Amino acid sequence: MSEREQQINDALRAxxxxxxxxxxxxxxxxxxxxxxxxxxxxxxRNNGHDTVRxxxxxxxxxxxxxxxxxxxxxxxxxxxxxxxxxxxxxxxTACAFALGALALLACAAALRWFAMKA
Numbered sequence: 725m726s727e728r729e730q731q732i733n734d735a736l737r738a739x740x741x742x743x744x745x746x747x748x749x750x751x752x753x754x755x756x757x758x759x760x761x762x763x764x765x766x767x768x769r770n771n772g773h774d775t776v777r778x779x780x781x782x783x784x785x786x787x788x789x790x791x792x793x794x795x796x797x798x799x800x801x802x803x804x805x806x807x808x809x810x811x812x813x814x815x816x817t818a819c820a821f822a823l824g825a826l827a828l829l830a831c832a833a834a835l836r837w838f839a840m841k842a
Contacts, residue, residue, distance in 0.1 A: 732764050744812050 725733070736757065743753040 729764065732760050735760055746812055 739753060739756055739760070742748050743750070
């Protein structure tokens with residue numbers, strides 16, 4: 725692996741970590757990633773999308789399920805998948821809850837120990 729490839733690989737890892745820790749938005753992540761990969765290949769793709777987007781036929785959806793796409797490319801169905809919480813955010817919540825429970829247990833143990841000494 726060349727030095728340039730190694731630098732881009734390191735930058736991609738750092739970018740992935742930033743996205744996983746919710747420090748950057750998905751669209752910003754995709755734009756930066758695309759820019760890094762384009763600089764590696766030397767190609768300059770300026771189409772602005774990394775996937776093909778197709779409009780969902782309106783008659784296939786109920787009115788309460790239809791939400792406009794962010795880029796205005798069409799309509800999409802809002803499902804449990806699109807409302808899913810980012811995994812790292814769920815992990816942070818679970819860790820905070822576990823830490824709080826552990827602190828509560830430690831306080832209870834300390835109170836019991838002080839009560840037994842008195």
